[in-house]
Amino acid sequence: MKFGVDYYPEHWPRERWERDAELMVAMGIDVVRMAEFAWARLEPRPDVYEFEWLDEAIAVLQNVGIKVVLGTPTAAPPTWIAQSDPDTRPVDSHGIRMSFGGRHHVCHSNQRYRERSAAIVTAMAGHYAGHPNVVAWQIDNELGNSHNPLCYCDSCRAAFHGWLEKRYGTIDALNEAWGTVFWSQTYAGFDEIPTPRVTPNSHNPSLLLAWRRFCSDLIVTFMNDQCAIIREHDSNVPITHNLMGFFDKVDYTRMADGLDFVSHDQYPVGFWTEGSHLQPAHRLAMPLDFMFGLKDKPFWIMEQQSGPAGWETIGATPRPGQLGLWAAQSVAHGADCVVFFRWRTCLVGTEQYWHGILPHDGEPGRRYDELKKTVAALKPVMDRCSGVGAEPEVAMVFSYDDLWAHQIQPHHPEYNYTGVFSRFYRALHSRGVPVAIVGPGGDLSRYAAVVIPSPFTIDKTFAARLEKYVEAGGRLVVTTRAGIKNRENVVIPVTPPAFLDRLLGVRVSDYDCLRAGSVAVSRNGEAIGNGEFWADVLDEGSAEIRARFAGEYYAGKPAATRNAHGKGAAYYIATIPDDGFAAQIVDELCRDAEVHPVLTPPDGVEVTRRRTESEDIVFLLNHADAARSVAVPAEWEVILGDSAAGVVKIPAFGIAVCRAAR
Amino acid sequence: MKFGVDYYPEHWPRERWERDAELMVAMGIDVVRMAEFAWARLEPRPDVYEFEWLDEAIAVLQNVGIKVVLGTPTAAPPTWIAQSDPDTRPVDSHGIRMSFGGRHHVCHSNQRYRERSAAIVTAMAGHYAGHPNVVAWQIDNELGNSHNPLCYCDSCRAAFHGWLEKRYGTIDALNEAWGTVFWSQTYAGFDEIPTPRVTPNSHNPSLLLAWRRFCSDLIVTFMNDQCAIIREHDSNVPITHNLMGFFDKVDYTRMADGLDFVSHDQYPVGFWTEGSHLQPAHRLAMPLDFMFGLKDKPFWIMEQQSGPAGWETIGATPRPGQLGLWAAQSVAHGADCVVFFRWRTCLVGTEQYWHGILPHDGEPGRRYDELKKTVAALKPVMDRCSGVGAEPEVAMVFSYDDLWAHQIQPHHPEYNYTGVFSRFYRALHSRGVPVAIVGPGGDLSRYAAVVIPSPFTIDKTFAARLEKYVEAGGRLVVTTRAGIKNRENVVIPVTPPAFLDRLLGVRVSDYDCLRAGSVAVSRNGEAIGNGEFWADVLDEGSAEIRARFAGEYYAGKPAATRNAHGKGAAYYIATIPDDGFAAQIVDELCRDAEVHPVLTPPDGVEVTRRRTESEDIVFLLNHADAARSVAVPAEWEVILGDSAAGVVKIPAFGIAVCRAAR
């Protein structure tokens, strides 16, 4: 399978199905995802299952050679559950039980909901186990979505207590770990611990971090329970789930462990997106690289944007070419299959304006024609690079602990962990340097350089791993607020960067929350950018000074340092760099680590590769709304796109693909 | 009756009443509205009625020749109802019962509240039936106001279920109509359907539209129940209610059906109004024309602003002249009686700063003196044109279905149905073209031209009526998003403008939500304005192109078309025009339909007329804060204001009136 669509036969008259299947085949579709919101049609009354319509829909597709991914429908519990078990509905942070309506209107810890979920999954798995046309299972849909946040009901509170007891063993250990002595919050038993419902004041940050971890684990176990049922019935068919990039409610590194492969929903321009259809390439690329890193292998796009996306409001309309460009970008970053959401724009319900390939009237139009060409152009390219990725020389470490800890206490009102992460990613990406995104537990030894923005929470084991990495020759970059907290969100009583002091060769004795604006940074007296949000004041240390602050009472003090350590070196950035300063850091890092870009692209063009044993497939993606020319090495073969005399000309929103023998 | 005041004798010492009555007579007041918040004084304990004080107040007025409009006091339920029946208090969208306090702190479906309301209305009607000084009844006060939104209690939910059953007959019909197959929301019975309380996600837009209709009907039946009681006791006295212009919670076309005449509360500058006392004339005129259209006959102003309006905050102070100007504007647009709110500024309670004609100290001041002159000047004018309106040649269609459907799904975050409506109204109004505002069921055949902004929801019957109108020679203008939805808020699976395609001669195959800004529009290569919020991409059709987009990927495609049809023509505007583009459209429309303005006024001056069988009474209203000169036809007689050599000179915030024989 290379290209698919998300399809809801239950939304359309039976007599339309064959026409849909024919139109799909005509544009090159070879797989369809179905059924993930069809619980009420599959089990209209408790324990009454109706699979005939789905059997028939699968058969219609099978007849034209289209395979099927089956979704378990637990994201859309039917009315009869809410009716018979009102406690399945979630409770908000004020303690108010929410209404039936929308989707995911459930509490994931609720026993009754979990029983009914297990029953429908068991029935489906039993019915479809071994079906020749079913090539994969998808669990639920975008787990953790639709809630903001999850649920604060009594069942969740009890589940939280159990989770805490398992983690801490005794209440004394928890009190000690969380520092509940503060403001007399010492607990006599686990059952006294509140969920973080609204209170006159702030909750303990250690409790808040534990709650985030618990909520993530709750979702992961909910998913894994379904995986276990399916595997019991149908052990040969792989299981996936559609993730949402840097969505913050679930630790995707843990979720990925339970899946055979990960899928991702890629919406470059949603109704929630500020501004126009023009989006910076790195913003779209970063989640794709994150998905690849989760299992260090290719992934699927289970929902690739196929038109304007909207609910009550509607996002900017993708321009001619953009839908194809974005699909190609997914492939370029490691998608082995791209499934478009959705086949046809829905007439009813909340997603009437979440446009599919076909418009409401069902007639092929601009989007169908464009994507048909895209599918035809990309298929041969995908034949060459299926199963492999970019093999980056640089890694970035993304940590849910650090994300959550910064969400709980952002320090500066505008500080945003993922935003800071993306500054470094952008600096690398815009230079044509492929980036691996790995979790804190990832193997770093494969990379010439590693960037860890704000490694805020830390322990001695992690510090030792970083030391070992640098000793062996690695180049490491970390920023301000490194080594501040332990894993319980408690401050480490050691001068920052705490356990990283020897590696980094610096000592932070004072700091400045930049509430009034940024601070200038210079190198050799020349301005090279600004520091934002936060600035450290460093004591003299062993590290070499690479940039200095050029303002405030710490003017002249180090803004960036480099500490040689073993065969490698560790950089400390004493602030959050703006784009200009970040570019300088990345340039120095690449020189130092001898990292080379695939190609240095012109502005607006993205370059990345997929590397097989014998060749690099290089993608040139023009995100600008004007044509761009790219000079490529003479030895490269242009396998998609127009070129002359070593220059590839790419139209606005167009793509080109080259191959380079290794 | 021509001029009145809203008066609360219960707020003032008995010994003041005669002085108030004398001051009223001295300024020309001939009618008073009373009692609409006096429930606690009329029925201090359940079933104990005290009418003596009100009898006496009426008598004091009668003695000086002032008539009375009696309000039923159900907008202000006394404490004893909330105390004995806490369920009468409304429930918010989270399911929380609100507190006693303010007014309208009730659920309109609550049986106990309806019983108590019926009882007090029965008692009042019984007591005052046939009273020679009572000239009209007002039901409640601004029904639907004070709530945002109404109520989500169990009683309302049950009433909603009943309403749905009546509308749909069977649950299968509802499921089919609403498309509840989406996200597994299929209902097994009406009793499963939720009110749209807060849920983790959005509700089905079809449910949301049904809820808006139900809430409107609930208010209308509440009002009609009171009308029935009064008519039983007092069949000769007309019944009215004070509406609030384009207030969005009640379908005023349905409400008006139950009334003998409509009244309106006109507050040009409230505490909620942005900016200064200077308000564009069309913003104030549009609700007045809407009121006239509801029953196609003159109306009353039951609350005409008489000073700064405020609760916690206070609006801009009306400048000398403005109060009189605004009263004259009400008359100019068809008010046969203008009642000022209020007589004297209240000392107590929430409306201490909702200023009356008299200040807090009760002494006549600037406002009394000004309005006394206004009353004297307008009375002879009103003698000439009572009972008639402007007889416009152009109509605009205002649809609650389209308003509500756009509120539920505004498409563009800044889109506002009433705001778009007012763009076309403004373009006509500022040219001196009187506008009739009618509902979708209104008779269009009387008008040379009809404008329907965004006729979003549509059915074949309505499409056929529009075709017939144009066939017979009418000129019709509709905008983008015409013919998208059926009456259930479900998308019609036909290429837009769906059933209007033949009439309009266009086909919308693609569109662009203008999230990044507006798109330029040109005619013959010359810029004539911009399109906003949305732009359609049209296929070639039978319609003549009248303007083209001058930007984006659809540059050169039609922005406005004209399709000759029968003896008439239909225009399609493929976007929401800004003021410049709207002016061009209206100019072309007036030429095409041979519509002529009353007079083309200078900037800041409003012109409108009331047309009797023999003459036009033409009003010239200067909303600018500087004097204006207006040239009028030689044959016109200036009956109010200064003129010389065919030029009428109007001071800042002043008025002039002419008569023109027909």
Add this chain to the structure above:
Amino acid sequence: MKFGVDYYPEHWPRERWERDAELMVAMGIDVVRMAEFAWARLEPRPDVYEFEWLDEAIAVLQNVGIKVVLGTPTAAPPTWIAQSDPDTRPVDSHGIRMSFGGRHHVCHSNQRYRERSAAIVTAMAGHYAGHPNVVAWQIDNELGNSHNPLCYCDSCRAAFHGWLEKRYGTIDALNEAWGTVFWSQTYAGFDEIPTPRVTPNSHNPSLLLAWRRFCSDLIVTFMNDQCAIIREHDSNVPITHNLMGFFDKVDYTRMADGLDFVSHDQYPVGFWTEGSHLQPAHRLAMPLDFMFGLKDKPFWIMEQQSGPAGWETIGATPRPGQLGLWAAQSVAHGADCVVFFRWRTCLVGTEQYWHGILPHDGEPGRRYDELKKTVAALKPVMDRCSGVGAEPEVAMVFSYDDLWAHQIQPHHPEYNYTGVFSRFYRALHSRGVPVAIVGPGGDLSRYAAVVIPSPFTIDKTFAARLEKYVEAGGRLVVTTRAGIKNRENVVIPVTPPAFLDRLLGVRVSDYDCLRAGSVAVSRNGEAIGNGEFWADVLDEGSAEIRARFAGEYYAGKPAATRNAHGKGAAYYIATIPDDGFAAQIVDELCRDAEVHPVLTPPDGVEVTRRRTESEDIVFLLNHADAARSVAVPAEWEVILGDSAAGVVKIPAFGIAVCRAAR
């Protein structure tokens, strides 16, 4: 005692305590506040008290000569109260009970919480009565803080009913006083009166003012109950409480009555502060003068900022010198003891980023070194002026009634009573004129001039006192909205300024809420500033016109008047002056009242004094981030700071102190 720290021995290992004590002594600390959040450690289970650890901590300090202030720990109720008595948790304005978490998660009217509070206070007072090292008690911590607003539970409602019955005697009296006839809100009994929970509409402003008074009294009685218990056991040790400047929930004039001396928490730059570390001096000085005025004697700073202040977000970092400057400012305005919050930055809980003198690592750094010097420099100065204040010639009257009434009805959306107050304070303060801030009941006869911004609520007694003050020679300034309401928040039916008309010699017959912007003010045809928010239109009266409006329909009408009365004069400002206009008013007032500044300081430098019987100690405080030179009279002796030839040179954020014999 002159300098202290807030210290939490329970947060740190026992083996650290001696080192902390030694470091304190080394920097000159002589007093420590403790225990105010330690309830769970002092009473881990109901009625089980553990004082040993606290005894030991006190002993460690006693050994090095440091005294102790003991806090009662009722701001941090332990989990066992919330567990056994869930009703102790507060209820929000929707009627939802809030969660355990943070601090002050209690209802102050809850009987069970008050019993448990009395028990712990009784136990502590019994245990520590007569302890030689305990020099003062602090009740609770920042009472009224952490809630926004207090609590709307049934217990509070019942307490409110009791409070109302005590105040009004009969329900008829309340109905009459509040004007409940408005909107039929007449109550049949006290038990019908709601707390001001959320309702579809606004509550009666008279009810809202009563509620604010009740909530304040509830806090005050809660505090006084604890005072009584302590005095019973330990009658010789003074009792204090840490107030929060212009915090609006408690009437501090009433709270101060129950205390032996007041304390204040001074945070010039909190996480909630807009902008940078540069804060205008008057903003920091005003609460200090308010604290002095509460008991007309020196006060303590119980929490003086000692580093960046933060919870989830963090405020700007104080620059080198600022912490010392701010401590000196507290002394300059009458603090006899300055206690820094806190000793060491906490590792755990909500206040991890509320930085202490020591950083997280416990090692003395920049802040320790700076404040050590400050302590050494200020101690000799404090020896000279302990026990006395500035003896200002000008007073300003701050009224909680007027604050609350304006919060309930701010008139103009941007109007802010304390902000208006600070405009006049700033004009005086920036000229080097010391200001006394007194309550409406304060003795005015001691002052040459008195400023009362917006004396909105008034009665005849207060009016008579003002008349008497002016008759005897005083100069009085009042602004617009003087004399509008009685003490029940009901409008007085007399032309404003009501009972002040004879004194002020003006009559307000019209007014303008300045929603569209400010109005120019001129004197002798020259622009001198602007009026904001509101402008009165005055009839001709006896008062002399000192400034006129230069715009709007009342151009030429008085903007400021002076009315000679007896031996004095009363000014009426018919608007809210901007800084320019306020400066003119204050200049004229000082000339008129023969008030002289201590010294006219250059921009950025604050000057104030403390006056003993024999000398003035004059403080020069440089709040600017650059050095400033100040010329001082030849006869002054510079006792702190550098001077040459009568010019004192003060570095950025530095201070100087002079003495001048009287």
